[in-house]
Amino acid sequence: MTTLSIDHVSRWFGNVVAVNDITMTIGPGVTGLLGPNGAGKSTLINMMAGFLAPSTGSVTLDGQPVWRNERIYRHIGIVPEREAMYDFLTGREFVVANAELHGLGAKAAQKALATVEMEYAQDRRISTYSKGMRQRVKMASALVHDPSLLLLDEPFNGMDPRQRMQLMDLLRRMGDEGRTVLFSSHILEEVEQLARHIEVVVAGRHAASGDFRRIRRLMTDRPHRYLVRSSDDRALAAALIADPSTSGIEVDLAEGALRVQAVDFGRFTALLPRVARDHGIRLHTVSPSDESLESVFSYLVAA
Amino acid sequence: MYDPTVARLTYRALLGRRRALILGALPLLLIVIAAAVRALAGADDQTTVNVLGGFALATMVPIIGVIAGTGAIGPEIDDGSVVYLLSKPLKRPTIIFTKLIVAIAVTMVFSAVPTLVAGLILNGNGQQIAVAYTVAALVASIAYAALFLLLGTVSRHAVVFGLVYALVWEALFGSLVPGARTLSVQQWALAVAHKVAGGDMITSDVGLPTATVLLVVVTVLATWYAGQKLRSLTLAGEE
Numbered sequence: 376m377t378t379l380s381i382d383h384v385s386r387w388f389g390n391v392v393a394v395n396d397i398t399m400t401i402g403p404g405v406t407g408l409l410g411p412n413g414a415g416k417s418t419l420i421n422m423m424a425g426f427l428a429p430s431t432g433s434v435t436l437d438g439q440p441v442w443r444n445e446r447i448y449r450h451i452g453i454v455p456e457r458e459a460m461y462d463f464l465t466g467r468e469f470v471v472a473n474a475e476l477h478g479l480g481a482k483a484a485q486k487a488l489a490t491v492e493m494e495y496a497q498d499r500r501i502s503t504y505s506k507g508m509r510q511r512v513k514m515a516s517a518l519v520h521d522p523s524l525l526l527l528d529e530p531f532n533g534m535d536p537r538q539r540m541q542l543m544d545l546l547r548r549m550g551d552e553g554r555t556v557l558f559s560s561h562i563l564e565e566v567e568q569l570a571r572h573i574e575v576v577v578a579g580r581h582a583a584s585g586d587f588r589r590i591r592r593l594m595t596d597r598p599h600r601y602l603v604r605s606s607d608d609r610a611l612a613a614a615l616i617a618d619p620s621t622s623g624i625e626v627d628l629a630e631g632a633l634r635v636q637a638v639d640f641g642r643f644t645a646l647l648p649r650v651a652r653d654h655g656i657r658l659h660t661v662s663p664s665d666e667s668l669e670s671v672f673s674y675l676v677a678a
Numbered sequence: 679m680y681d682p683t684v685a686r687l688t689y690r691a692l693l694g695r696r697r698a699l700i701l702g703a704l705p706l707l708l709i710v711i712a713a714a715v716r717a718l719a720g721a722d723d724q725t726t727v728n729v730l731g732g733f734a735l736a737t738m739v740p741i742i743g744v745i746a747g748t749g750a751i752g753p754e755i756d757d758g759s760v761v762y763l764l765s766k767p768l769k770r771p772t773i774i775f776t777k778l779i780v781a782i783a784v785t786m787v788f789s790a791v792p793t794l795v796a797g798l799i800l801n802g803n804g805q806q807i808a809v810a811y812t813v814a815a816l817v818a819s820i821a822y823a824a825l826f827l828l829l830g831t832v833s834r835h836a837v838v839f840g841l842v843y844a845l846v847w848e849a850l851f852g853s854l855v856p857g858a859r860t861l862s863v864q865q866w867a868l869a870v871a872h873k874v875a876g877g878d879m880i881t882s883d884v885g886l887p888t889a890t891v892l893l894v895v896v897t898v899l900a901t902w903y904a905g906q907k908l909r910s911l912t913l914a915g916e917e
Contacts, residue, residue: 426764426913443909445767453765459757461687463694475683476766516762 377437377450377523377555378402379423384432386418393418395579396432401557405550407570408559415579416559417456420528423557424453436524449477452517456528458509460501466512467497473516487515491545507538514545525549527558531565543569598622599640603633604660605651614650618642632660684763684776688750692784701745701784704738705792712796723807726800727879730793730811735871736864739789739818740844746784747826748836750777751904756834761913771905774827778901781823790815810875818867821893824900825863831904831911859883866893 379401386394394415401423410416421427422434425441425448434441441447461469467488474484488494491511496504501512510530517525527546531539546569550556560566566573567587575583605611612624612633620642625634637643651658693701712729719725751774754760763773793815797808825843830836848864859865860883868882869889882889 421913424765426761426911428910428912445769448765448767451765453761455758455761457758457761459759460762461691461759463690464687472683472687473762473766476681476763476768478767 376403376553379524379555379557380433380435381419381423382433382435384419384422384429384434386415386422386427386430392579394422394429394576397576397579397581398432399574399581399584401555401574403550403553403555404572405546405556405558405570407566407573408557408576409563409566409573410559410561410576410582412561414561414576416561416576417528419576420526420557420559424451424526449520450523452520452522452525454510454513454517454525454527454530456532460509460513460516462502463500465498465500466493466504466508466515469501469512470497470515470519474519477520479520483519483521484515487519488512490518491515492541506533507535510534510538510542514542522554524555525557527556529560530558531560531562539565599637599643600664601635601637601643602630602660602662602664603635603647603658604631605633606657606659607654608633610654611651611656614654614656615646618646618650620646634664679772679775680779681768681772681776684768684773685780687763688777688780689784691753692746692749692780697745697749701742701788704741705788708734708738708792708796709799712799716799721801721804723801723805723879726797726804726807729800730797730807731868731880734789734793734796735811735814735818735867736848737845738792739785739815739867740822740848740863741841742789743781743785743819743822744826744837744840744844746781746788747823748830748840750781750784750823750827750830752830752834752836755831755911758913760911764908764911764913770908771902774831774901774905774908778824778827778904781827782820785819785823786816789819805877805879806875807879810871810880813874814867814871817870817893818863821863821866821897824897824904828900828904828907831907856883860888861892863893863896865889 381397381399381401384394384397385392397419408416408419418427422429423441425434425444428442436447436450439447461472464472467484470484470488471481474480474487477483488497491514493508493511493515496508501509504512530542534542546556546558558569571586573583573585573587574581603611608626612626615621615635616624620637620639621635622638623636627634647661648658711733715725715729751760754763790812794808794812797803797811801807803809826836826840829840833839847858848862851858865882865884866889868880869884869886871880872882873886884892
């Protein structure tokens with residue numbers, strides 16, 4: 376069990392506050408750190424990785440401080456966003472060097488290269504690698520000492536869809552193995568696909584935390600939209616609009632469905648099946664039409 | 679204190695194609711000058727002192743020191759690849775000390791060896807001049823490597839500052855303002871050379887005891903401070 380604790384952390388550069396009083400706990404499994412560009416994600420990750428001192432607050436890994444504590448890196452693997460990585464070495468030489476710096480040998484390096492499926496190009500110079508290959512070799516260098524915490528800064532940037540899927544599979548596997556995996560992204564569908572748990576940072580502040588569907592529900596002052604198909608759409612619409620939990624219903628003839636806007640999430644989800652049963656209406660489809668991370672995010676940014 | 683992997687990475691970065699060419703150019707120039715002078719003017723002690731003191735020790739050694747010292751760490755900090763060293767359970771002073779050893783070795787090879795060769799060409803080590811300047815170059819290599827490694831750790835413009843120091847302070851200012859010479863690595867090295875050669879062919883404005891103390895103090899302090907700076911090196915995000 377590896378837990379990374381960020382406790383009332385702020386970081387400012389001169390007059391600019393990059394991270395503003397953030398408290399969060401990152402546990403085992405895959406966590407997505409989500410926020411628009413310039414939200415302070417990289418600053419936060421740099422503090423988690425011990426590359427930047429918090430102006431106030433503390434970052435600890437299982438109680439051990441991360442800043443100015445070299446020994447902590449036995450437990451942390453880091454995949455930085457920046458490209459530069461000793462381009463004059465071959466992939467194998469690079470990963471072997473990383474293994475040696477951990478006091479390990481070529482065997483550990485080879486295992487890590489196999490994990491990221493880069494053995495086929497390991498003897499080519501890094502300068503000849505594509506973006507995705509670089510990313511995988513960076514991954515291998517971060518995995519070489521079998522860390523319990525993996526920090527990745529924008530790992531999917533510039534990857535093609537196939538490479539992205541491979542890396543997602545790998546990260547999922549790492550999370551399933553019980554590692555604590557945290558990756559940052561400004562792209563919602565990446566986070567949505569990979570992480571059930573998200574931490575949202577907007578303008579240096581911690582905007583939300585938890586399961587993204589739950590976060591969506593927490594925002595009760597926002598209308599929730601559902602697409603409903605039933606055996607009798609008009610009768611269902613009439614019954615639903617009578618209840619104050621529903622603020623609007625549209626009969627979408629083209630879709631052959633109802634578009635329902637609910638203002639009270641809890642009450643509406645209890646109401647819908649009861650109303651249907653009472654009126655003898657069969658529900659074919661009930662799907663939240665805006666529960667994508669995109670909409671969660673835009674609410675958070677607007678709030 | 680010394681990590682062979684850090685050393686290997688530093689050597690390979692320093693002796694990469696382009697930098698090796700720059701490192702090799704000045705020594706080559708020195709040897710060409712030495713050969714030309716010898717061919718045109720014959721063997722002469724004073725000319726040897728002029729060439730080795732005026733070009734080798736005053737210009738070539740500090741410039742090689744700048745390239746090797748700042749190049750041992752500056753580019754890694756600039757492009758961010760230093761993160762692969764910093765994210766390891768390695769003591770920061772170990773990284774600095776290892777890079778210092780590499781920078782010293784490279785500076786010595788590219789400055790002291792050509793100085794010896796040029797000296798032998800110029801007057802065949804008459805009056806111990808070639809050996810004296812070689813020792814001076816070796817001694818100066820240590821101090822320059824430490825100073826410029828520190829500069830590479832603290833500044834993004836290390837090469838510019840280093841060259842300004844090497845060319846303006848050591849070569850120009852030092853020869854015009856007497857007081858500045860006391861604080862010149864070149865003069866400290868000359869004090870050592872004076873001791874090796876004996877006689878009055880090679881002179882220094884600084885006495886040997888003072889020079890030795892200053893050389894040691896500057897090297898140790900610069901290395902220690904670079905280690906401290908690396909401990910709190912901040913890798914700025916790209917946001």
